[in-house]
Amino acid sequence: MNEAELIEAFKAQMREDPDVASAVAAIRALLEFLKRDKGETIQGLRVNLKNAIETLSGVDSSVAVSSGGELFLRFISLTSLEYSDYSKCKEIMIERGELFLRRISLSRNKIAKLCHTFIKDGAQILTHAYSRVVLRVLEAAAASKKRFSVYITESQPDQAGQVYVNFALSKLNVPVTVILDAAVGYIMEKVNLVIVGAEGVVESGGIINKIGTNQMAVCAKAQNKPFYVVAESFKFVRLFPLNQQDVPDKFKYKADTLKTNRSLTEEHPWIDYTSPSLITLLFTDLGVLTPSAVSDELIKLYL
């Protein structure tokens, strides 16, 4: 299976199911790749997969994809440790891969179940950008006869928030207000809690998410409002950014902008890093975690 096919498979995944997380799509694509792979040795397989991941992140440079890829690699290597015989190992891999996909497909509901209890009746919620998980949480809350209203940033440059409202939020009948990105500080004093999704959860327990998340977190901290993050566990990524500068460029900018080798100084970054000290709790399919628990999980996985 060559790059073109791989990319095609990836894009197909995204197309047929708009609700799917890019990481999941990537993993599916990779699984597909694995099935069709002609390699004879684990090492060979690993190399091919690495390249495949490279190409994928070439298409979509989001943290999610790379985290998904890494997870997949890890999963390969873990299984390969158990079984020596390659062919046996491979089918196990495929079988488990399916299982894995089935698991993570459940994760959003798990999160919603955990998180919606934190939304009290009559709550005012502030959220940022476009997150399917947040949507799921809000749906769950609405389903449990909670009355709440939502403020959402339009989140420039791509107006993701506006889109979000039009496509999703308007469906569950709760009052929704779109606010300027610049109005976060203004609105903060009247909201009860902040819920955002995440593209990636880094080892420090901080998150990488759509640009503007950080400022929202800072405001929330200043006003002592809880700042909740909802993210599936496959978004956990082995990365430890110290500050915004420390976040690799490949995440900050879109893949195509990176290709055009103009100087990035006048490019708008698409994501920013929010430090764990600003986060109250993370809701994952592994349960409700304090930021410090995230690294614990990653350690358990990779060490």
Next chain:
Amino acid sequence: MPSPSGIRTRGGPEADAAEGPRACARRRMMAARGSGRRGAGTGGARGPDPQEEPPPPLQAVLVADSFNRRFFPVSKDRPRVLLPLANVAMIDYTLEFLTATGVEETFVFCCWKSAEIKEHLHKSKWCRRTSSNKVRIVTSDLYRSLGDVLRDVDAKSLVRSDFLLVSGDVVSNINVSAALEEHRMRRKLDKNVSVMTMIFKESSPGHRARCQEDDIILAMDSTTNRVLHYQRTQELKRFRFPMSLFQSNIETVEVRYDLLDCHISICSPQVAELFTDNFDYQSRDDFVRGLLVNEEVLGNQIHMHVTAEEYGAHVSNLLMYEAVCSDIIRRWVYPMTPEMNFTDDETQSYTHSKHNIYRGAEVSLGHGSVLDENVLIGQGTIIGSNCSITNSVIGQNCKIGDEVILDGAFLWNGVHVADSVEIRQSIVCDEAEVKEKVKLNPHCVLTSQVVVGPNITLPEGTVISLHSPDEEEEDDDEFSDDSGVNKEENKVKLKGYNKAEVGSEGRGYLWKADDENEADEEEQRQSLWGPTLNPEEESETESDLSLGSEQPDSRTASPQLDDIKVFQNEVLGTLQRGEEENISCDNLVLEINSLKYAYNIGLKEVMQVLSKVVMEFPFQQLDTELDPQHYCVMLIPLLKKWSPVFKNYIKRASDHLDALSAIEEFFLEHDGFHTSIAKVLMTFYQLEILAEEMILFWFSQRDASDKGRQLRKNQQLQKFIQWLKEAEEESSEGDQD
């Protein structure tokens, strides 16, 4: 009321009778020293004594019927004790209270709608095997009053030792163990003199949970907690205290008006016996008053226990219902709060959140609906949008439309309220329906399945029921009203509903006549809602509506003349019978007492009437004109015979003077007999009915009319007085050496 002279002779303190209740709330008076005939209250000393046998298991008698019809027409559909109080039947609160306070066996006496009560209890947790409080149900349609119940208790000899006596509408979290301990100690110390300990709660006047009808003022001995005087204050502008209160050598008499009667009393088995002995005791009040008045005769005392911390109240009318309900919501009865779900009924599980908002399971609220504060919403209730609800209780499976305003509304189960309805301080019973744009003003009552509206405003105090008010007449003669009604279910809706009253789609009869007769309306309002806190509202008494316990004392203190006349004749009759079948004096006393209650005659009147009757007795025997000698001949043996009767009534200085004045009066009427007055007085004196100093004092009274002086001029009398004087001097000299 003691005549001032009585005080002067005793040199006691001036007890002003015309005193407002607030003024004499918790007011302390030292009793005057000197010759008080009352025995001192003994048994103040407490302390655990070594040989203490373990107390027997505590029993309770729960009277699940209030032998009156205050809750009509509500209680026509549902016995009073099952009325939901914050969505839980009253009787459950009472039982929970009993259980929590350590009662191990409870006898529930029901009469009206006993079947329903039985069924409820069987379903409840009280009849589970695991319940620590064994509930036994005793039913009979013959009970007409608390008295009957207790007589039955005595007859069946159900109670083995001290027991708790409560009615089925008491809500309380009091732990009586302390009071019980005191009670037992008392009985141990002074050999069963104290038969009952009443439990009161401290609460300042004007408190909402203090129902005016039940308001009492009482005098107690604050060292021994003995109740000395007990009086209902309703509609009394001035209170009267027997002078003896302050003359007895009880050091610390306390007059208290800051007490709320919890209607919980610890009784010894004697109480039941006493009820049996005194056929005329109907209510606990009769009992208390009876005991207090002829304490000497029966030699029993009543004590009291005052609690400051805990809560205790009894739902005697709808105002109290309202008050107690909101107290429950405001958690005064902790731990008996809605979310505690003490009835273990899964449909009764609530979550409690800020501002005392309680929500049952799957309650749904429309957008923009605000639950302001103190709201209880039962399971499965659906509330529309933009409603404002405050201080209200909503039952299970109610449907409430949009733009509804509920303020102090009490909706029971399955009530339907349409859009833009406004309900204030009203009660809507099971399955009633309120249609669009109806406005219920305060103190409205819609009994079950009534329908009102649309577009109608019910004036204040409207009561609408499916039972038509004319059902009343038949059972007005009944003593207990509740029992008579069973036969009437068949005769419902004999005439159509008045659309003007209940609205175009309405169903139900208006229970109060509108303008034509104010009085009835007043009665209605009062009988249901009871008097509100501002006194001018209560002008009528409900005496003729409810022949219940409140009846006698709801009259004003000074009885009308005709009463006295009747009373006099009765007394005369009694004495004649006494003469013929020569009944013992004690029984005579008892009868006279019972008459006294029946006609609510003050001691003073009794005194006068008695002496008058006795003096005139000879004429009744043979109405021929007889001369003084004959008269004396006939009178004196009578006096001798009945001297105990007199003694029983002539105790205090004032009594003496009353008697004397009565005698004087008699002689003034029959001036032919002036000569024999000396003899008569002599007899009285010798029989030690009248004290000499009293006679002297009477004689020396200057305010006598000229005829009076005439009388005093009579030389036999002069002699007699002279003689007395000398006697006194001698005695005083005797004292000197």
Next chain:
Amino acid sequence: MPGAAEKESELSERIEAFVARLKQGGERFSSEEAARQTVGLLRKIIGHGRWGSAGELMALIRKEGKRMTAAQPSETTVGNMVRRVLKIIREEYGRLHGRSEESDQQESLHKLLTSGGLSEDFNTPYPPLRANVIEAISELLIELEGTTDNIAMQALEHIHSNEVIMTIGYSRTVEAFLKEAARKRKFHVIVAECAPFCQGHEMAVHLSKEEIETTVMSDAAIFAVMSRVNKVIIGTKTILANGALIAVSGTHTLALAAKHHSTPLIVCAPMFKLSPQFPNEEDSFYKFVSPQEVLPFTEGEILSKINVHCPVFDYVPPELITLFISNIGGNAPSYIYRLMSELYHPDDHEL
């Protein structure tokens, strides 16, 4: 077995009594006692209850556990103990089932990747299970006995001489802790009385009996005096999964004051107070008693016009807490989640 019926009825009565007592909201009913009683009852249930397999047993425990917890939501130790027992059953079952320890771990990314079947069933009956579980529970009981002492042991590591220590209300654990320290060192304790119940008075009297220099003050003075305090040591009712506290009301103020003067705040709490719940429905943790405590009934007419609240507990966010001292040592609030995952199984978090 003979007399099973009586045994069960007797058992159910005891449960009733326990539930009733919880409902009465018994003050002076220490968490430790509650924990011990709960475990005791559960052990009896396991002993006499009718069950074949671990699955049934767990269902049984859950059922009873729910009732006990519902009786007094603020008394979280009950629920915690139920969860502990459930966990024990899982482990024992696992051992018999021949599964290694760590495979039955809190679910993790690792598990997500590796493990096979979605969830194992507890249906295979094992005769020795009953005995094993009961034995394990007895161990748990023993552990409960020792908690307070274990905490007190560490006192000297945290209190140096001539300190001024502030505490609030009455906590048996803290009392033991301070007394232990007092045997070696001299220090000054300031007790906030904690109105309206004023448990603080009792605390103060007990401490002063041990010759500890003690000062009682009203709660209003907490912040005023805090500037001279160099450690705050408090007990708590519950530790939540995020390291927050549900402690006697007034503690939040105390914690904030301590934060303001950056005075270390140390919480002495045995492990059984760890509850896997999160502060999502705080209201259920708060417990409200009769307004009587705050405003006496004798106030008269105004009572009907006003609202009086008397919450018993406060929520103290984790960032205000410096250190937890439990019977297994000191921990930072951020580490609580870990202890949590060791104590309870995630599936048991809601009963």
Next chain:
Amino acid sequence: MAERGGRSGAGPPLSREPPADGQTQELSKEEKLQLRKEKKQQKKKRRDEKGQPAESSIPGHPQAQPPGAAPPMPAPVPSEGLAGSEKPAGGKSKAELRAERRAKQEADRALKQTKKVESTPAAAPAKPRLPPSEPQSMVKRVPEHVQVDDPAAQKRLAKKLERQQVPLRPDYGAKVNLFSHLHQYSRKMPLTQQMSIPATAIHPAVVRLGLQYSQGLLNGSNARCLALLQVFRQVIRDYSTPPNEELSRDLVARLKPYISFLNQCRPLSASMGNAIKYLKKEISGLSSTLREEEAKGKLQGSIDGYVREKIQLAAEAISKYAFEKISDGDVILVYGCSSLVNRTLCDAHANGRAFRVIVVDSRPRLEGRDTLRRLVRKGIRCTYVMITAISYVLPEVSKVLLGAHALLANGSVMSRVGTSQIALVSKAYNVPVLVCCETYKFCERVQTDSFVSNELDDPDDLIVPGKGGAQLHGWKENSSLRLLNLVYDVTPPELVDLVITDLGMIPCTSVPVVLRVKNVEQ
């Protein structure tokens, strides 16, 4: 007293030398002038020290020397101060005593003369010196009610009281050693019980007032201040100048024992301090040419004036300003019982603002209940909680409105204990904190904590009758158990968003500005 000695040391040597060697030769003219200025300043300083008998002249004492004689004696203050400090060292010789007495007389006469001088243009150079000397006078002596731990100071106090025939109030029970520098009195034993107070020494009205203070019948700095002024008004009415005395001086002297008596009953509040300061200023400001009646009338008038504008009008103004800050639907949290806050709320309610009030209260005083009753009577919706429960109610609160006992020069608010922690928690829930305070409660003192200058109330108040509280009863026997019943605490400026005064709304950091303005206008 260390400061004091220090300052006298700092004073020009001239004033110091004479006691060293009692030289009595004529001083040169300018020396005299210099001396007068010196004295004038000393005088001014002393005037600020309330209740301090800097120049306590024995009233009945006849004027020994004929007036106008050359002043051979040194300035009184240093000697007085030294006397005070060397007192413990041992008794003084007759000579010293005489010297001291004459020194006093001298001081008095000198004072009279300075007055004349001031009135005459001759002393023109003195005038410009006045404003600069103002800040200097602000450097205050430590009031003795905060140095109980210093035996010397106590002795001095005792001596002074004895001179003024004012009974000394004994401390009660063991004190928390952090607060051993403060008095701790018991309500059980009020001052007047132990010794009868000669009516000559203390006006009965003052005695009554003192009792009301010590029994806690009069609370709240406003109430206390008003009562004080009324009593002084009465005192002045009943006052008559003794023969060959001057009202302006004798009256001040007469008030001193009163003040120190009241101080014994309960330490003066800042408001009272300011009022007294004002009154003294008025009195000594009287021109000696006035006839007694006129003078008394003038004084009473000025007292009324003070009450009207400083307290009543101020309150009006404040409630007007506060009204702007109270908006419909607000939930306002108040603490304890502040007459000003109550009034503000009632006015706002009367003017048709719809708001709810949460009354927070604390043991042992439970003053909040009065607030509650007042507000409820006015028909305001109220909620009542204990101070432990504030973190439960605060989330719904929109504003916190607090009263103040005094505003200190460093911007911190001194108020009923508990206020500061309410401000603290409010900050945590970011609820704005407003403090209402009339400007006459501003005072020059600076204070950073609640320890240095505070008040200890009767410790027995902490004992709760009945449940559990019984344990505390034996606290006096228990050597290691102490009860602390603090009265005030100090709220750091950063916790207060806004102070509403009669001059408008100011941040509490600008208190010193207001003070300066006041000083200039006075």
